[in-house]
Amino acid sequence: MMSEQELQALRLRIDNLDEKILELISDRARCAEDVARVKMKALPEGEKPVFYRPEREAQVLKRIMERNKGPLDNEEMARLFREIMSSCLALENPLKVAYLGPEGTFSQAAAMKHFGHAVISVPMAAIDEVFREVAAGAVNFGVVPVENSTEGAINHTLDSFLEHDMVICGEVELRIHHHLLVGETTKTDKITRIYSHAQSLAQCRKWLDAHYPNVERVAVSSNADAAKRVKSEWNSAAIAGDMAANLYGLTKLAEKIEDRPDNSTRFLIIGSQEVPPTGDDKTSVIVSMRNKPGALHELLVPFHNNGIDLTRIETRPSRSGKWTYVFFIDFVGHHRDPLIKDVLEKINQEAVALKVLGSYPKAVL
Numbered sequence: 001m002m003s004e005q006e007l008q009a010l011r012l013r014i015d016n017l018d019e020k021i022l023e024l025i026s027d028r029a030r031c032a033e034d035v036a037r038v039k040m041k042a043l044p045e046g047e048k049p050v051f052y053r054p055e056r057e058a059q060v061l062k063r064i065m066e067r068n069k070g071p072l073d074n075e076e077m078a079r080l081f082r083e084i085m086s087s088c089l090a091l092e093n094p095l096k097v098a099y100l101g102p103e104g105t106f107s108q109a110a111a112m113k114h115f116g117h118a119v120i121s122v123p124m125a126a127i128d129e130v131f132r133e134v135a136a137g138a139v140n141f142g143v144v145p146v147e148n149s150t151e152g153a154i155n156h157t158l159d160s161f162l163e164h165d166m167v168i169c170g171e172v173e174l175r176i177h178h179h180l181l182v183g184e185t186t187k188t189d190k191i192t193r194i195y196s197h198a199q200s201l202a203q204c205r206k207w208l209d210a211h212y213p214n215v216e217r218v219a220v221s222s223n224a225d226a227a228k229r230v231k232s233e234w235n236s237a238a239i240a241g242d243m244a245a246n247l248y249g250l251t252k253l254a255e256k257i258e259d260r261p262d263n264s265t266r267f268l269i270i271g272s273q274e275v276p277p278t279g280d281d282k283t284s285v286i287v288s289m290r291n292k293p294g295a296l297h298e299l300l301v302p303f304h305n306n307g308i309d310l311t312r313i314e315t316r317p318s319r320s321g322k323w324t325y326v327f328f329i330d331f332v333g334h335h336r337d338p339l340i341k342d343v344l345e346k347i348n349q350e351a352v353a354l355k356v357l358g359s360y361p362k363a364v365l
């Protein structure tokens with residue numbers, strides 16, 4: 001049959017292409033090994049080499065996206081290169097990354113999206129533990145959620161920045177799809193309890209009001225924890241994402257139940273290493289101002305006067321006095337850019353305290 005021959009010919013072509021791709025990937029991996037040797041050689045006595053270079057990785061991914069002509073779309077192509085780089089870096093030095101666990105959480109999905117799958121990922125029981133693990137040097141990086149497009153700031157993360165000296169080295173955005181999950185033994189018409197993380201319950205509030213108005217909603221420490229509980233309870237369901245559903249072998253009673261279709265969470269990569277500019281960066285700072293009228297205005301004027309794009313401002317209690325506040329501000333630019341340096345100096349003159357949490361490449365994926 002003609003089509004059988006056609007199929008065979010195409011498969012032969014694919015086999016040949018795969019061989020070429022294999023050779024090229026191996027060449028690339030050898031290059032990365034050489035890079036590691038060069039990094040070691042250039043090192044002053046006693047200093048530890050820095051193998052992971054987020055600014056370089058962001059440039060590699062951007063370049064791929066700029067050059068991609070399809071038929072795979074940019075994001076898909078970048079995702080493939082993300083994994084190739086991840087494996088190349090693991091040859092130099094496998095990274096250890098802590099995240100808000102247990103296994104199957106969106107934080108783990110964010111860690112994989114940012115670093116690829118060739119890292120050693122370490123689940124932690126709480127956001128603060130992720131910070132502590134990074135501060136202790138037990139892992140290279142941590143991944144923590146910082147804001148959700150439906151529910152706003154993740155206060156635990158903001159407050160942890162007040163307690164730990166951390167450098168923000170990157171950001172990653174993840175589309176969050178929630179599903180209503182049940183186990184093999186669940187009697188789906190007799191559900192009396194729905195478990196999930198408080199954030200996820202809030203992100204599905206309207207859907208729950210419409211479909212399960214009289215069912216108890218129980219907030220637990222994570223979506224993955226919710227999924228785990230449901231396995232052994234015939235009268236409960238969980239709200240969680242795909243990773244947790246697969247990990248705990250649950251089935252979807254309803255898919256994509258988040259109230260807003262664009263529901264996304266932004267995560268930060270925390271570490272101890274400063275990231276050089278890429279030309280397309282963001283900076284996060286914490287500022288505390290004197291408690292007087294017009295303080296917030298004074299803080300914002302230098303940004304406005306210099307045309308700097310503020311992407312986010314969040315207020316938290318300062319924890320050093322009643323009714324005193326700190327501002328978490330994100331803006332476009334790198335703290336080493338002369339213009340940004342100038343603005344930060346001006347703010348510093350008026351502020352009680354100013355701390356640069358880090359400058360990092362804007363999320364590419």
Ligand SMILES: C=C(O[C@@H]1C=C(C(=O)O)C=C[C@H]1O)C(=O)O
Binds near residue numbers: 056060089
């Ligand atoms: C190869 C390097 O080391 C690592 C691996 C990279 C890659 O595979 O392209 C890029 C940056 C680093 O995280 C490098 O610094 O260029």
